[in-house]
Amino acid sequence: MKMHVRKNDKVVVISGNDKGVKSEILEAHPKKGTVLVKDVNIVTKHLKASKNAMKSEIVKMEAPINSSKVxxxxxxxxxxxxxxxRFREDGAKVRYCKACDSEL
Ligand SMILES: [Zn+2]
Known part of the structure; x- marks a missing residue:
């Protein structure tokens, strides 16, 4: 599955709880069609106490969202x-904005 976004892209969330949030792609998973977006779709995980950590802690982390949401x-x-x-003169395929003609 081909995706319109990739790692480090600046994106805006267009649906869901984080609608309107501007952020960036931390990870793209083309096979699943999902992306991990910084500070978007935060879930809390309880890490149980282990040998290394004396007490359990609550960790906040991003959960993947469908790439169609950004x-x-x-x-x-x-x-x-x-x-x-479009293709640049050097043959590189680039993404650009139709509205303002700038490369994305
Ligand atoms: Zn534009």
Whole structure:
């Protein structure tokens, strides 16, 4: 499955509890169609006490969300956009914003 976003992309969440949140992709999982987005879809996990930790602790971490819930953030348009693709003169495939013509 091909995804429109990849690691380190700036994105905006377009649905769910974190709708409207601007963040970045920590991990992309194309096979599952999910992404891990910084500070989005936070879940709390209780880590039980172990040899290394004297007491149990509560850890907050991101849980993956469906990649369709995020859009690429265009810094020029200041909004989430659907990327278009084109080839640069050097042959590299790049994503760009149709609205403002800047590379994403
Ligand atoms: Zn734009």
């Amino acid at each position: 859009m690429l953030w265009c810094e020029t348009c200041k909004k989430g956009v659907r990327p278009s693709y």
